[in-house]
Amino acid sequence: MGADIGVTGLAVMGANLARNLARNGFRVALHNRTVAKTDALINSYGSEGEFVRTETLAELVESLERPRRVLIMVKAGGPVDAVIDELTPLLDAGDIIIDAGNSFYEETRRREADLRQKGLHFVGVGVSGGEEGALNGPSIMPGGSQESYQSLGPMLEKIAASYNGEPCCAWVGTDGAGHYVKMVHNGIEYADMQVIGEAYDLMRSLAGIEPAQQAKVFREWNTTDLASYLIEITSEVLEQEDELTGRPLVDVIVDAAGQKGTGRWTAISGLEVGSAVTTIAESVFARSISSQRELRKITRDVFPAGVNQAVSAQEFYGTKESQQDFVEDIRKALYASKLVSYAQGFDMLTAAGAEYGWSLDMRTIASLWRAGCIIRADLLDTIMRAYETEGETPANLLLAPEFTEAISECLPAWRRVVAAAATYGVPAPVFSSSLAYYDSLRADRLPAALTQGLRDYFGAHTYQRIDKPGTFHTRWSEDRTETEV
């Protein structure tokens, strides 16, 4: 009997997905470029299910039932193409190649089109949940053809996380749609982490609340409408003591955030599809600034922190009562900013669906993120409900009845927190830009009118008028009369 599926790429994610498949009763053929990893997996976990050890991709393909299903879980980019190039001549029409890594959706579109020509199915699948999720049930976002999902779906649904008995796995759209949805998930993940970071920084810098004490605050917040995996693990990271120094671990970690690309792609794609994903983009830039350590050092030397500002902030927020009020303000600012990042994520999904011809269903996508993935949060169940009412899809999530009241309720606190951050010089780029997004959406008039006037002045770019249809230009360098063009 052949194996049900082959997995190539047995680093943390591939190894755990393979184990998850085997634990769920599938016969799994294993392959890794470095054979020692295959052996390590079989030695440690071989008793968890049925594994077939292979040393080459040819052996892997040979060991599979038809139509063959090969899941690639290697480093995104060139390695995926290298594996596909080696696999393709070994496969037959109707076989399925699955790329479950964090591949760039445009590459998935290219690979899918290319392999379709050769009679193969190529399925780009977004997988989220990290190491633990891959093993015990991740959130799975498959793209590719609907036909391939018929063969693959039951298997993926079986190993996925479940929420109220529903699998967090559903076909989301053709070609690169799965990887696009995963990319947006990661963009939101960046924003989620950045708003948590800003809340931590403000509590510490302005109210003097130390990490261990903040762990309790985050644990408390996890019982509110902020309840989520990332809030939960924040308390664990904050209470961790460094073995070597006895200091809070967070104080000995270098303050330069890494990034592998998905956040940057989200920001770029937002610009391309014309969706203002300011909160998400600002989160990516926050990581970029953190990594410019040399520049930060030089700047700090030129503009030292205002010691007096910090002292007055401590006087203001340091007393027990004002501290409590400030912490509650920060919680509200965090929640409102988080809502904005989800609103932007879904807005760009809507725009991308139209751009790429994907029938992305926002309700389904929200449902997939309710469990298993890194951004899982109670909020996603509410978002799912916001998209449930047929014919009443909100133009923007902030306008859904589920959230309008929440935003109004958080608003005064959100403004106070942003004002405090600016007054005392604590960077809060995402709290601020999320508030600016909200204010921009609700503004009666934007200064874009002046921008249009300036564009017309220097480049004859024309403008439209509020009081009559048509396109107009003022003869700025002549007699300044207006002409319709």
Ligand SMILES: NC(=O)C1=CN([C@@H]2O[C@H](COP(=O)(O)OP(=O)(O)OC[C@H]3O[C@@H](n4cnc5c(N)ncnc54)[C@H](OP(=O)(O)O)[C@@H]3O)[C@@H](O)[C@H]2O)C=CC1
């Ligand atoms: N880590 C995480 O939390 C998550 C990761 N992902 C994505 O899943 C994928 C796998 O991630 P992860 O498990 O962390 O592993 P890595 O991204 O670190 O990739 C390591 C794997 O890629 C293989 N590999 C690298 N280059 C090649 C090549 N040229 N040819 C063949 N194989 C190659 C390695 O083989 P060898 O052992 O021989 O070096 C190894 O199996 C990535 O796309 C990642 O972005 C998705 C969700 C969460």
Ligand SMILES: O=C(CO)[C@H](O)[C@H](O)COP(=O)(O)O
């Ligand atoms: O996909 C993931 C989680 O959902 C991966 O952990 C990814 O590496 C996170 O992105 P980055 O490394 O850029 O923070």
